[in-house]
Amino acid sequence: xxxxxxxxxxxxxxxxxxxxxxxxxxxxxxxxxxxxxxxxxxxxxxxxxxxxxxxxxxxxxxxxxxxxxxxxxxxxxxxxxxxxxxxxxxxxxxxxxxxxxxxxxxxxxxxxxxxxxxxxxxxxxxxxxxxxxxxxxxxxxxxxxxxxxxxxxxxxxxxxxxxxxxxxxxxxxxxxxxxxxxxxxxxxxxxxxxxxxxxxxxxxxxxxxxxxxxxxxxxxxxxxxxxxxxxxxxxxxxxxxxxxxxxxxxxxxxxxxxxxxxxxxxxxxxxxxxxxxxxxxxxxxxxxxxxxxxxxxxxxxxxxxxxxxxxxxxxxxxx
Numbered sequence: 001x002x003x004x005x006x007x008x009x010x011x012x013x014x015x016x017x018x019x020x021x022x023x024x025x026x027x028x029x030x031x032x033x034x035x036x037x038x039x040x041x042x043x044x045x046x047x048x049x050x051x052x053x054x055x056x057x058x059x060x061x062x063x064x065x066x067x068x069x070x071x072x073x074x075x076x077x078x079x080x081x082x083x084x085x086x087x088x089x090x091x092x093x094x095x096x097x098x099x100x101x102x103x104x105x106x107x108x109x110x111x112x113x114x115x116x117x118x119x120x121x122x123x124x125x126x127x128x129x130x131x132x133x134x135x136x137x138x139x140x141x142x143x144x145x146x147x148x149x150x151x152x153x154x155x156x157x158x159x160x161x162x163x164x165x166x167x168x169x170x171x172x173x174x175x176x177x178x179x180x181x182x183x184x185x186x187x188x189x190x191x192x193x194x195x196x197x198x199x200x201x202x203x204x205x206x207x208x209x210x211x212x213x214x215x216x217x218x219x220x221x222x223x224x225x226x227x228x229x230x231x232x233x234x235x236x237x238x239x240x241x242x243x244x245x246x247x248x249x250x251x252x253x254x255x256x257x258x259x260x261x262x263x264x265x266x267x268x269x270x271x272x273x274x275x276x277x278x279x280x281x282x283x284x285x286x287x288x289x290x291x292x293x294x295x296x297x298x299x300x301x302x303x304x305x306x307x308x309x310x311x312x313x314x315x316x317x318x319x
Contacts, residue, residue, distance in 0.1 A: 033281040036289045037081045043292035044070045044077075050305040057301060061122055061142045066295050066302075068146045069115045073288045076108035083178050084281060098178040099164055103157040109284070110153035110202070113248055117206040118145065120241070124213035127220060156198050199256055203249070210245065214238070240294055247287035254279045 048070050050057070057063040079101050086093055126133045258276050295302060 033084055033285060034081065036285050037077050040285075040288050040292060041074065041077055044074050044288075046306065047292050047295060047302060048074075050302050050309060053309065054301075054305045057305060059139050061137045061139065062119065062126075063299070063302070064139060064142050064146065065115055065119050065122060066299070068149075069112050069119075069291065070295075072108045072112040072115065073291060076105055076112065076284075077288060079105045079108070080280065080284070087178060087277075093178045096165070099161050101178065103154075103161050106157045107150070107154040109252070110157075111150050113202075113206060113252065114149040114153060115146070116241075116245060116248055117209055118149070120210045120213045120245075124217055127217055160195075196256065196259055199252065199259075203252060203256075207249070237298060240298055244287060244291060244294060247290060251279055251283040251287075254283060 048067055051063050051067045052058055058067075083098075083101055083105070122137065125137065129136065254275070258279070
């Protein structure tokens with residue numbers, strides 16, 4: 001334990017010392033990150049407006065799931081952009097603020113993962129039990145399930161923040177860079193094993209659910225002819241959702257790798273900070289940059305509603 005604590009203290013000290021050099025070297029990545037974030041923060045609220053302004057859309061489970069994913073992505077992007085800007089200007093961030101921001105970011109990211117997993121389960125339920133589907137998942141029950149997903153996603157990161165507050169000592173100081181590896185109570189290195197177990201278990205549960213539902217979907221629908229055409233709607237939908245799932249899950253797997261590297265003294269500190277920064281600024285943004293446009297193309301009802309709103313707005317502007 002003393003060796004792990006010494007490794008973490010050296011890592012934290014080294015992060016503050018090399019932050020300037022690394023952040024200046026990643027200047028162009030930060031520019032791309034800010035541009036993509038701003039573009040997504042424009043697209044997501046537009047799609048959310050289409051869903052909530054349409055009574056028919058907000059009464060359907062699949063669109064409530066899409067709306068929850070978009071809301072989680074907006075929350076993630078806002079806090080992630082705030083952290084990136086603070087890191088870029090090397091602002092001294094109080095350790096508690098950094099931990100709270102990271103807890104909210106992890107909660108939003110985890111809830112997005114839970115929601116896209118629920119999308120697959122929802123598709124399976126709609127195909128498997130088409131007659132009982134609407135009775136089984138009415139909007140009120142879907143809202144309760146989504147609230148439960150938020151609570152479940154928030155429990156562990158905020159428990160770590162509380163543990164950090166209880167065990168805080170004089171070693172806590174302002175940070176020149178706020179990274180998840182040095183937040184969420186990671187200064188209590190003995191908790192690293194629990195953090196590994198938490199993320200790996202939830203990743204496995206979501207992955208097993210997704211694979212089970214897709215395999216069952218194929219077995220149920222393979223005799224209906226929807227898979228015969230190379231560019232059938234079923235194939236395109238499966239491909240689009242598969243790409244989105246990969247983009248959402250990959251950064252989480254990289255983050256788990258970062259946790260392992262944190263305990264490995266053979267890996268240079270610069271490499272650890274660089275991997276964490278690139279994962280936060282590039283890989284975690286890719287699914288959020290793709291999702292609003294993918295949803296707009298995949299769900300024709302959303303695109304139709306968007307065109308209707310734009311047409312109404314143009315008529316009001318002209319009149």
